[in-house]
Amino acid sequence: MRWLSRLGKKPLVEKRFDSELQFHLEQQIADYIASGMPAEEARRRANLEFGGVERFKEECRETRWENQFDIFIRDFRFALRGLIKDRRFAFVSIFALALAIGASTAMISVVENALFEPFPYKDQRKLVVVHIRDLDEKDNSRSFFTMPEIEEIRKQNTVFEGTASNQQDDVVQMGTEASLRLDGNFVTPGSFDFLGVPALLGRALEDADYQPGATPVFVLRYKAWQGKFHSDPSAIGKTFTINGVARTLAGVMPPRFAWGGADLWIPCSYEAAQTLTSGQFDKYWGFVARLKPGVSENEASAEMGLIAKRLATLNPKDYPRHFDTSVENFGHAVVPQEFRNSLYLFLVAVSLLLLIGCGNVANLLLARATTRNKEFAVRAALGASRHRLIRQLLVESLLLALGGAFLGVLFAWAGVRVLSTSMPNSTIASETVIEMNPTVLVFALVMGVGTIFIFGLVPALRASRCDLQDSLRDTGKGLSGTGSNARLRNSVIVLEVALSLTLLFTAGLFIRSFLALSHVPLDFSIDHVLTARIPLPPNRYKTPAQITAFYQPLLQRLSSLPGVTAAATASTYPPYDCCPAEIEIAGKSREQKRTATLELSSENYFQVLRIPFLEGRTFLAEEVNGARRVAVINETFRSRYFKNENPIGQRVHLLLMETFDDPLPNAWFEVVGVVADAKNHGLENPNDPEVWFPYTVYPRPAWALLVKTVGEPTNMIETVGKEVWASDSGVALADPESLEHVRDVSMLAQPRFGLWLVTVFSAIGLILVTIGVYSVMAYSTSRQTHEFGIRMALGAEAGDVLKMVLRKGTMLLLGGIGIGLAVSFAVGRTVVAQLWGVSAFDPLTLAAVVMLLLSVGLAACWIPARRATRVDPVTALRYE
Amino acid sequence: MPTEKNDLHRGTLDMLILKIVAAGPLHGYAIAQRLQQISKDYFQVPQGSLYPALHRLEERGWVDAEWKDTSTGREAKFYKLTAKGKKQLEVEVLGWERLSDAVSLILRTAD
Numbered sequence: 003m004r005w006l007s008r009l010g011k012k013p014l015v016e017k018r019f020d021s022e023l024q025f026h027l028e029q030q031i032a033d034y035i036a037s038g039m040p041a042e043e044a045r046r047r048a049n050l051e052f053g054g055v056e057r058f059k060e061e062c063r064e065t066r067w068e069n070q071f072d073i074f075i076r077d078f079r080f081a082l083r084g085l086i087k088d089r090r091f092a093f094v095s096i097f098a099l100a101l102a103i104g105a106s107t108a109m110i111s112v113v114e115n116a117l118f119e120p121f122p123y124k125d126q127r128k129l130v131v132v133h134i135r136d137l138d139e140k141d142n143s144r145s146f147f148t149m150p151e152i153e154e155i156r157k158q159n160t161v162f163e164g165t166a167s168n169q170q171d172d173v174v175q176m177g178t179e180a181s182l183r184l185d186g187n188f189v190t191p192g193s194f195d196f197l198g199v200p201a202l203l204g205r206a207l208e209d210a211d212y213q214p215g216a217t218p219v220f221v222l223r224y225k226a227w228q229g230k231f232h233s234d235p236s237a238i239g240k241t242f243t244i245n246g247v248a249r250t251l252a253g254v255m256p257p258r259f260a261w262g263g264a265d266l267w268i269p270c271s272y273e274a275a276q277t278l279t280s281g282q283f284d285k286y287w288g289f290v291a292r293l294k295p296g297v298s299e300n301e302a303s304a305e306m307g308l309i310a311k312r313l314a315t316l317n318p319k320d321y322p323r324h325f326d327t328s329v330e331n332f333g334h335a336v337v338p339q340e341f342r343n344s345l346y347l348f349l350v351a352v353s354l355l356l357l358i359g360c361g362n363v364a365n366l367l368l369a370r371a372t373t374r375n376k377e378f379a380v381r382a383a384l385g386a387s388r389h390r391l392i393r394q395l396l397v398e399s400l401l402l403a404l405g406g407a408f409l410g411v412l413f414a415w416a417g418v419r420v421l422s423t424s425m426p427n428s429t430i431a432s433e434t435v436i437e438m439n440p441t442v443l444v445f446a447l448v449m450g451v452g453t454i455f456i457f458g459l460v461p462a463l464r465a466s467r468c469d470l471q472d473s474l475r476d477t478g479k480g481l482s483g484t485g486s487n488a489r490l491r492n493s494v495i496v497l498e499v500a501l502s503l504t505l506l507f508t509a510g511l512f513i514r515s516f517l518a519l520s521h522v523p524l525d526f527s528i529d530h531v532l533t534a535r536i537p538l539p540p541n542r543y544k545t546p547a548q549i550t551a552f553y554q555p556l557l558q559r560l561s562s563l564p565g566v567t568a569a570a571t572a573s574t575y576p577p578y579d580c581c582p583a584e585i586e587i588a589g590k591s592r593e594q595k596r597t598a599t600l601e602l603s604s605e606n607y608f609q610v611l612r613i614p615f616l617e618g619r620t621f622l623a624e625e626v627n628g629a630r631r632v633a634v635i636n637e638t639f640r641s642r643y644f645k646n647e648n649p650i651g652q653r654v655h656l657l658l659m660e661t662f663d664d665p666l667p668n669a670w671f672e673v674v675g676v677v678a679d680a681k682n683h684g685l686e687n688p689n690d691p692e693v694w695f696p697y698t699v700y701p702r703p704a705w706a707l708l709v710k711t712v713g714e715p716t717n718m719i720e721t722v723g724k725e726v727w728a729s730d731s732g733v734a735l736a737d738p739e740s741l742e743h744v745r746d747v748s749m750l751a752q753p754r755f756g757l758w759l760v761t762v763f764s765a766i767g768l769i770l771v772t773i774g775v776y777s778v779m780a781y782s783t784s785r786q787t788h789e790f791g792i793r794m795a796l797g798a799e800a801g802d803v804l805k806m807v808l809r810k811g812t813m814l815l816l817g818g819i820g821i822g823l824a825v826s827f828a829v830g831r832t833v834v835a836q837l838w839g840v841s842a843f844d845p846l847t848l849a850a851v852v853m854l855l856l857s858v859g860l861a862a863c864w865i866p867a868r869r870a871t872r873v874d875p876v877t878a879l880r881y882e
Numbered sequence: 883m884p885t886e887k888n889d890l891h892r893g894t895l896d897m898l899i900l901k902i903v904a905a906g907p908l909h910g911y912a913i914a915q916r917l918q919q920i921s922k923d924y925f926q927v928p929q930g931s932l933y934p935a936l937h938r939l940e941e942r943g944w945v946d947a948e949w950k951d952t953s954t955g956r957e958a959k960f961y962k963l964t965a966k967g968k969k970q971l972e973v974e975v976l977g978w979e980r981l982s983d984a985v986s987l988i989l990r991t992a993d
Contacts, residue, residue, distance in 0.1 A: 018949070022910060022959045026929060029911040051929075 074397070081398035088370070092402065095366045098773050099406030099454070102359020103446040104413020105766050109352040109759075110446075111414075111439040112421045113345045120333050120434040122258040124198025128163075128293045129332035132306050136322035145335065146286035148320070149275045151313055155289070158309050161302040162291040166193040168262045169270070169278065169287045172537030174734050175244050182230060183537070183734035186220075186244070187264035188278065191271055194221075196292065197261060204238040204253030211252070212271040219252040219269065220244060226265035227254045244268070245539060246732065260432040262288060285663065290332055302329040319661065338752075347833065351508070351763050354501050356446060358767065360453040361494045362774045363406075367457035368491060369781030392459065399458030403451040410450060414443055424758065426751035488782070492814060495778050499818020500825060502764070502771040503855055507826040509757075509764035510847035511837055516757045518839030519685055520750055526576060526680040527612035531741035532715035532722065533575055534707045539732055543701065546629050550698045553705075554627060556729045557604060560709055563725070565718060568710045570610045571697055572603040575706050575744060577681035582690050586655035587643055588670070598639055599682055599690045600656055602697040608634070608677055610710045618650045618675030621696055625674075629698040633671035637679040639691035649673050654693060659700060666700050685749050686838050708741070715740040756836065768858060776862040779811050783866040791875045800871035807870050811863030812856075819852055895927070895935050896944075897974040900967055903945055907962035909952065910936060936961060944970050 027048055034044035085092040123129065132155070136142035147155070152167055166189065173186030194206035202224065211219050220242075222231065231237050241248050249268070261267065270278060275287065293302055307327040314321035334342065378391060415438060422436035543549050553571055560569035582597040590596075605621040608614075616637060625632050633654060640649045652673045659669035671693070683690045697705070711718050719738045726735055739747075783790075790803050830842035840847070902908065902916050914932055917925045939945045944967030952958050963971070 018959070021957075023929075023933065025909065025956065025958045026911045026914075026933075028956075 073393075077394045077397040078401075080394065081401050084398060085401060091366060091370055092405070094773055094777065095363050095402055095454075096405040096409060098359050098362040098366075098770055099402075099450045100409030100413050101766055101770060102356045102362075103406065103410030103443075103450045104417055105763065106352045106356040107410070107414035107438065107443045107446045108417025108421055109348055109763070110442040111418050112425070112436055113349050114439050114442065115436045116425070116434055117333065117342060117345060120336065122199055122256070122433060123261075124196075125292060126333065127331070128295075130291055130293055130299060130302060130329040131332055131335045132289060132291070132310075133328050133330055133335075134310060134321065135326050135328070137324040137326060138322065142322060144286070145289070145330075147289050148285045149272070149278075149287060151317075151320075152287060152289055153272065154313060155306070155309055158312075159291075159305060161294055161297045161305050163294045164192065164196045165289065165291040166190060166196040167275070167287040167289050168193065168264075168267075169275070170262060170264070171245075171268075172535075172736060173244055173266060173268075174537075174539070174732055175242055183736050184226060184230070184265040185263060187262040187267050188270035188275070189261070189267050190275060190287075191269070193261070193267075196290075197259075199256065199259050201253035202256040203235055204251070206253055206255065207267065207269050211269040214271070214273075216269075218247050218249040220249045221252050221267045222254045223260060223265050223267075224255055224257040225260075230265075246541075258433050258435055263432045291329075293329075299329050299331070303327060343832075343836065347508075347829075348759055348763065351505055351760070351767075354505075355763065355767055355770065356449060358498050358501055358770045358774070360449055361498060362770055362777065363450070363453050364457040365491050365494055365774060365781075366777045367454065368460065369777060371457075371460050395459055396455070399454045402458065403454045406450055406454065407447050410447065411443065414438060414446075421759075424755060426747070426755050491778050491781075495774055495814050496818040496821065498771045498774045499815055499855065499859065500820075500822035502767045503819055503822025503851060504825045504829055505760070505764035505767040506851045506855065507822075507847060508829060508833060509760040510851050511830070511833065511840060511842065511844060512753075512757045512760050514840040514844060514847055515837040516750075516753045519753055522681070522685045522839075524577060524681045524685075524745075525613070525678065528741040528745055530711050530713075530715055531610060532707075532709040532711055532718050532738065533741050533744055534719075534722070534738035535736040536571075536705050536707050536726060536733060537736055538705070538730075542732070546698050546701050549701050550627060550629070552729060552733075553604070553697070556725060557606070559725055559729075560722060561606070563718075563721060565712045565721075566709055567712060568606045568610045570604045570606040570708045571705050572607050572694075572708060573601055573697070573702060573705065575708075575741070576611065577684060577749075583656070583658035585693070586657060588653035588655070590643075596643055597691065598635075598654075599692040600658060601692060601694045602700065602702065603694045604697055607694065607708065610708045611680065613677045613680050616676045616678055618673070620675055626696040626698055629696060631669075631671045631699065632674045632695065634675040634677055634694040635673055636677050636682070636689070636692045638689045639693065640676050642691055649676055656693065656695070664701075671695050707735070716743075753836075753838075768855075771855075772858055772862045775811065775814070775859050776865065778814075779807065779863045780866040780869075782810070783807055783870045786870070787873055790870050790873045794873060795875040803871045803873070804867050807867035808860065808863055811860060811867070815856055815859040819855060822855075823848075823852075893974070894978075895931060896939060897971065897978060898925070899932075899935060899939060899961075900944060900963060900971040900974070903961050904963045904968065904971060907948070907950070907960040909958040909960050911958075913961070939967070943967070 030048040030051070031041075031044045034047060035041055039047070119126070121129075131145045132147075133143055133145045147167075149167075152165070156162075156165055168190070169188040171186040171188060173184045175182040175184060189207065191209060191212040194208075200206065201221065204221075207219070207221055210216055222237075227233060227237070238251050238253065241250050243249075244266075291302075293299070306329055310321070310325070310327040314325075381391065418436060418438045425436065538549065538552065543552065557569045557571065560566055582599050585596050585598045586592055587596065605623060605626050608620050618634075620634060621630075621632055624630075635649060635654075644652065650673060653670050654673065656666075656669045656671060659666040679689050681689065682692050707722075709715070709718065709722060716739070719735070723735045723738070726733055790798075793803065794800075826848075827843060834842040898917060899913060902913050902920075908916065910929075910932060913936075914927050914929070917927050936945070936947075940947050940961070944964060945961045946964050948960050948962070949957055950960050
């Protein structure tokens with residue numbers, strides 16, 4: 003370890019070095035004296051020949067590595083001192099860089115995780131779902147299939163390597179005190195091999211589990227095991243009663259496995275699936291396939307089209323008159339189209355942010371470099387080698403880059419945390435885990451750090467290239483930036499302003515759209531309403547009579563609870579009363595196609611939601627209990643189909659009810675009342691005609707419960723749950739929530755998230771632009787100090803100088819705004835699908851954004867402009 | 883900018899120093915003297931180049947340094963060629979011969 007001991011003995015090395023040179027000198031003197039020179043003269047000549055001892059020493063030192071370390075430390079301290087002296091520059095460049103790195107990394111990580119790699123499943127990019135889309139009715143599309151259809155697709159296709167089907171089911175695990183309700187999934191044989199994820203504990207489902215006579219088993223999701231089974235590893239191998247069947251827990255899946263969003267998976271052979279009647283959509287199964295290698299989505303779509311045509315001729319009832327068939331990437335099918343578009347849009351925005359940030363840093367470095375030209379020329383003249391100059395600037399850049407990178411990683415980390423917690427759940431796959439993407443982080447860091455090094459080295463390269471005398475003579479304070487450098491800086495600013503305007507304008511549109519959306523009157527009251535689903539086990543609740551026997555006493559008991567004013571049941575929650583279906587009206591021709599949304603409900607439904615009656619009345623209790631064929635219609639229905647006639651007593655034919663496997667024969671209903679319109683097709687859409695009829699006429703397995711409470715609705719969850727359990731211990735409340743919460747989550751969460759995201763990003767953009775404008779203006783005015791001095795000496799007023807600076811700033815801003823407007827209009831066209839109640843060219847938003855940008859930009863110019871007016875002509879002219 | 887030291891010059895000096903110390907351990911002053919004597923005063927090696935070159939060669943492991951007493955009883959730093967330095971010297975001499983042969987060939991025949 004000679005090198006280590008050398009580092010420790012540095013003073014000794016230094017001393018030895020001195021004595022070596024001393025020896026040389028003395029030898030020389032001795033030689034001169036020996037040749038007859040007088041001692042005094044010999045000494046003088048030897049010293050003269052030897053020259054500057056210190057310079058040789060320095061050169062010798064540079065050849066030794068332990069001194070390299072010293073030099074580095076010295077450069078480091080020098081750079082740090084320089085940056086501290088110019089701390090506004092240092093702070094602004096580090097901040098701009100960190101903001102750009104952080105924001106882009108966070109956003110790209112989220113998009114990557116949510117859109118491109120949302121699942122832990124094997125070969126997930128090859129997973130597809132098949133869509134049957136009705137060409138006449140846009141909303142009418144399905145990607146679910148009946149078991150016979152799935153059998154046919156499996157038999158006939160040549161494009162899929164494997165398939166898996168699943169069927170959702172509400173699962174109740176019977177307990178001694180209260181029953182536990184979980185989301186279950188029936189899965190077909192081979193599903194777990196298809197997904198290719200091994201179990202975390204125990205085992206996944208195997209082929210043997212699907213054989214007739216096999217021990218009934220199930221597999222748990224990590225989250226359910228953690229929450230409802232308290233992460234107890236000994237639960238594996240134990241038996242639980244699930245929907246009345248004793249099943250053994252075979253294994254627990256790893257955290258990201260969430261197939262079908264279920265809590266547990268139950269094996270179901272294809273034979274058993276044919277006759278399964280307990281699922282939520284009983285006959286329709288989810289169907290996912292994996293494309294064979296080399297098969298494109300288009301090829302698969304074409305073949306699925308042929309198979310679907312054949313199936314349609316066998317079962318015309320199950321297919322729309324005109325339809326097309328397509329396969330779609332599974333990940334895309336899970337993330338809604340609009341949300342995907344917003345994420346792509348943000349992705350573009352954020353990449354632009356990274357560019358803006360790097361542009362700012364480049365601008366700042368260039369500006370600083372130009373003012374330092376002379377410093378480098380002087381140092382070169384004093385003997386600094388090119389090598390040393392470059393190294394010293396590298397150290398300075400390294401400091402800036404380290405600061406920016408460190409803060410940037412911090413920002414990225416915080417950004418990912420915030421984004422992942424504020425992401426609306428319903429819009430991303432439940433398997434998605436949002437975490438920082440290291441590749442993106444590295445890319446952003448390389449971009450940012452690269453900018454610093456490239457533009458940070460410019461002064462050294464220039465100093466070593468340019469003529470020394472020129473630099474020394476140049477006062478550096480001539481006219482304002484002319485030449486290519488200045489043009490480059492100015493165009494960076496113009497582009498930044500344009501980008502920022504586009505971002506701000508988009509944000510403004512989202513804000514306006516969100517405000518419009520959240521102010522849409524629902525026309526029914528959502529306060530103090532508790533909602534829940536009550537999934538009834540289909541094997542015990544087959545007939546209307548059985549269902550009535552459960553609900554009628556339950557609703558009565560709930561209504562009489564203290565703190566409850568009314569209770570009702572209905573087939574869905576408003577305002578999403580799904581899917582208009584064809585109807586017929588007695589005495590009117592069927593030429594004109596009439597549709598209405600069908601809704602089963604109890605008599606108190608209108609009372610709970612405070613929907614007023616315009617004519618007639620609600621159902622009578624005996625009509626509901628007796629399953630009588632009576633109906634209530636909404637105002638849209640009346641005005642569209644009855645115009646001036648009296649609707650009371652009219653008869654409507656609900657054709658849909660006769661098409662079910664278990665049809666309601668002769669589905670004619672008599673209108674007994676008309677209610678005012680309430681939103682029934684989401685917030686964004688106009689109301690559909692709607693018909694309500696007693697829930698007792700047709701059995702459906704899952705029902706919505708609506709309870710009007712006096713106090714906070716969620717406080718009543720336990721009380722209501724107990725009543726349900728008392729009615730039937732095999733039934734449990736599903737998803738109890740206040741209706742207000744449901745409204746917030748289902749209707750506003752996604753637009754709010756989009757709004758929030760775009761606002762944050764445009765705010766970051768605005769900050770970066772402010773920094774950009776400020777840095778360029780501050781730099782160019784400092785270059786003009788000399789010019790301002792002359793002007794003021796010749797009689798210019800402070801106001802004139804102020805005007806000059808501001809005029810230049812305004813020109814840059816206006817240029818950027820002009821380009822930005824053009825880009826905004828182009829972008830507006832693409833975001834228009836995500837806007838509601840506001841035009842993509844909204845003039846108010848436009849004016850506000852332009853004003854904001856102008857005022858912020860001018861404020862950024864103001865500081866350097868004010869400084870320019872304070873120039874004292876005498877000092878400015880003497881300054882040099 | 884000051885002109886950078888000529889690489890050929892620097893390399894040549896290194897080679898000459900290696901050659902000189904190949905004959906036996908010498909201190910810096912003696913090396914300078916020998917260079918001057920052998921080249922018949924053609925080379926006046928400035929100390930400013932000599933000592934950095936010696937330290938550079940030592941850093942690369944081509945020469946080894948040792949503090950020893952001189953004939954006059956003073957302590958001085960003696961440099962001697964290492965095995966690695968010997969190999970390097972062979973390489974450089976070969977390179978130099980090729981270069982000078984090529985150069986003189988051109989000078990003689992290129993008219």
